[in-house]
Amino acid sequence: MVTPSRQPARRVVIASSHPLFGQGLRNLLKERHATGVEVVGMVTNLEEAISALERLSPDLIIVDYDDQALNRDEFLARFVEGEKKLRVVLLSLQSAGEAIIYDRRTLAASQIDDWLDEWTRAWPREQSQIEEPAAGQKRLLFKGGRSFFDQDRTKPNNQNRRTDMKHLVIAALLVLAVTALLIVGLDQVRLLPVSASAQAEPIDALFRLEFRVIAFLFSLIVVFMLYSIIVFRRKKGDDTDAVHIEGNSRLEVIWTVAPLLTVLYFAYLGGQSLAETVRPEPRPLEVNVIGTQWSWRFEYPEYGFASTELVLPVNKQALLHLSSTDVIHSFWVPEFRVKQDALPGGEEFIRDLRITPTIEGDYKVRCAELCGIQHAYMLADVRVLSQDEFEVWVAESSGVSDDPVERGRVWAEQYGCLACHSVDGTPLVGPTWLGVYGSQETLADGTTVTVDDAYLHESIVEPGAKIVQGFPNVMPENIADQMTEEQIQDIIAFIQSLR
Numbered sequence: 301m302v303t304p305s306r307q308p309a310r311r312v313v314i315a316s317s318h319p320l321f322g323q324g325l326r327n328l329l330k331e332r333h334a335t336g337v338e339v340v341g342m343v344t345n346l347e348e349a350i351s352a353l354e355r356l357s358p359d360l361i362i363v364d365y366d367d368q369a370l371n372r373d374e375f376l377a378r379f380v381e382g383e384k385k386l387r388v389v390l391l392s393l394q395s396a397g398e399a400i401i402y403d404r405r406t407l408a409a410s411q412i413d414d415w416l417d418e419w420t421r422a423w424p425r426e427q428s429q430i431e432e433p434a435a436g437q438k439r440l441l442f443k444g445g446r447s448f449f450d451q452d453r454t455k456p457n458n459q460n461r462r463t464d465m466k467h468l469v470i471a472a473l474l475v476l477a478v479t480a481l482l483i484v485g486l487d488q489v490r491l492l493p494v495s496a497s498a499q500a501e502p503i504d505a506l507f508r509l510e511f512r513v514i515a516f517l518f519s520l521i522v523v524f525m526l527y528s529i530i531v532f533r534r535k536k537g538d539d540t541d542a543v544h545i546e547g548n549s550r551l552e553v554i555w556t557v558a559p560l561l562t563v564l565y566f567a568y569l570g571g572q573s574l575a576e577t578v579r580p581e582p583r584p585l586e587v588n589v590i591g592t593q594w595s596w597r598f599e600y601p602e603y604g605f606a607s608t609e610l611v612l613p614v615n616k617q618a619l620l621h622l623s624s625t626d627v628i629h630s631f632w633v634p635e636f637r638v639k640q641d642a643l644p645g646g647e648e649f650i651r652d653l654r655i656t657p658t659i660e661g662d663y664k665v666r667c668a669e670l671c672g673i674q675h676a677y678m679l680a681d682v683r684v685l686s687q688d689e690f691e692v693w694v695a696e697s698s699g700v701s702d703d704p705v706e707r708g709r710v711w712a713e714q715y716g717c718l719a720c721h722s723v724d725g726t727p728l729v730g731p732t733w734l735g736v737y738g739s740q741e742t743l744a745d746g747t748t749v750t751v752d753d754a755y756l757h758e759s760i761v762e763p764g765a766k767i768v769q770g771f772p773n774v775m776p777e778n779i780a781d782q783m784t785e786e787q788i789q790d791i792i793a794f795i796q797s798l799r
């Protein structure tokens with residue numbers, strides 16, 4: 301008995317209807333190459349030979365070249381159709397052991413001598429047990445202590461399982477290491493601004509979890525890719541093809557079901573976090589938030605006044621009712637995380653947003669929906685105060701001045717006029733109010749008007765009626781609908797005061 305080889309045996313099929321050829325060759329193989337070769341089938345006719353190609357998945361088929369029953373042409377035609385790497389040897393006894401080898405991979409026929417030479421060149425001399433052939437005698441199929449099968453390192457079942465395992469363990473360790481590095485590294489980078497609301501917590505928790513999973517998936521893909529590119533790169537002078545791998549149902553099921561479950565699980569967690577962010581608390585502070593091109597207005601119905609800044613008491617839930625007077629805006633304070641569109645269209649389009657600020661400080665609300673040319677400047681201050689400070693602020697803000705000019709300034713700010721009109725001469729989207737009162741205004745149609753109370757009033761309640769030359773007709777058509785007649789008069793008084 302010869303010691304069994306570590307590698308799985310080469311599967312050989314012998315095709316001949318002559319018992320002498322078939323059995324003889326088989327015995328010969330057994331005797332000399334018991335370690336590397338297993339004769340897995342003996343076929344005696346064409347059908348058997350063709351079905352053996354698939355059924356027995358041989359590495360090599362040795363065909364009796366002189367055997368008419370095996371109809372060589374038809375067999376070879378079928379042989380080259382397949383995809384699996386396979387070699388066939390056409391062995392002829394009549395022509396003194398002349399043999400032709402077809403390699404399905406290259407579809408090239410070569411003389412067996414060339415092949416043998418090539419195989420043997422790679423092996424150390426002393427391993428070769430075969431004597432040089434006597435003069436005039438052709439070398440036959442096998443020579444040396446190892447058969448040529450050992451050279452075929454591209455077949456999956458030849459691969460040394462222990463080496464495979466080694467690669468897998470190294471790659472797995474690298475995946476873990478890169479994942480850990482990414483997680484630690486990303487924790488150092490402040491990806492998110494400070495979290496300053498109770499609603500931010502479930503969102504951040506989900507974000508952190510997803511980031512960890514993503515770090516792992518990223519490592520999994522990148523490590524296996526780079527490992528394969530580097531470790532299994534083509535060796536110099538090796539121009540064999542890679543193994544043709546066809547389907548692996550178990551793997552395919554795993555890589556379909558695992559991501560599906562992951563995604564479903566995250567959808568479930570997402571739903572949970574969303575529910576958490578809209579959970580009501582008893583007696584919230586209600587604020588109407590109104591977006592206008594391009595400013596914000598905050599009404600405190602409980603206290604009966606409005607403000608251009610959003611001021612909230614800490615640790616008390618604020619229930620914001622969002623709406624817009626013109627186009628879609630979006631209320632977004634990054635530190636609070638939650639975000640909600642403010643829609644035009646009246647009562648039924650009002651949207652709610654709940655925020656429980658947890659850290660006192662100054663923030664900014666930004667419009668997060670592209671809403672026109674000044675969109676980028678549609679900011680307002682957000683201040684989170686202690687309950688006591690908040691009450692002081694309420695007391696200060698609810699007092700209304702008895703000076704119409706002072707009131708007019710407040711209304712002009714609160715109703716967003718100052719987003720488009722400056723009071724210092726700077727032309728913004730609309731004409732400046734400085735010095736406009738009493739001046740001669742040239743209109744788009746070339747005529748001139750004197751700016752008096754009546755003209756100002758008309759410009760506010762019916763902005764499209766007279767268009768100032770050089771300016772677009774973008775002033776909100778319905779802007780006066782939100783204001784009382786007194787407020788309009790106050791604004792006119794304020795404009796009048798700007799000499």
Ligand code: HEC
Nearest residue numbers: 593715716717720729730731759763766767768771772775
């Ligand atoms: C979206 C930008 C925008 C907003 C907001 C806006 N306006 Fe205007 N306004 C304009 C533009 C542009 C013009 C010039 C074109 C025109 O006459 O319609 C204008 C013109 C005017 C004029 C005429 C000025 C002149 O020089 O003849 C008055 C008065 C006026 N606006 C008042 C107001 C008041 C009061 C508010 C707030 C309630 C307001 N506007 C809000 C853009 C705006």
Ligand SMILES: [Cu+2]
Nearest residue numbers: 629667671678
């Ligand atoms: Cu906006």
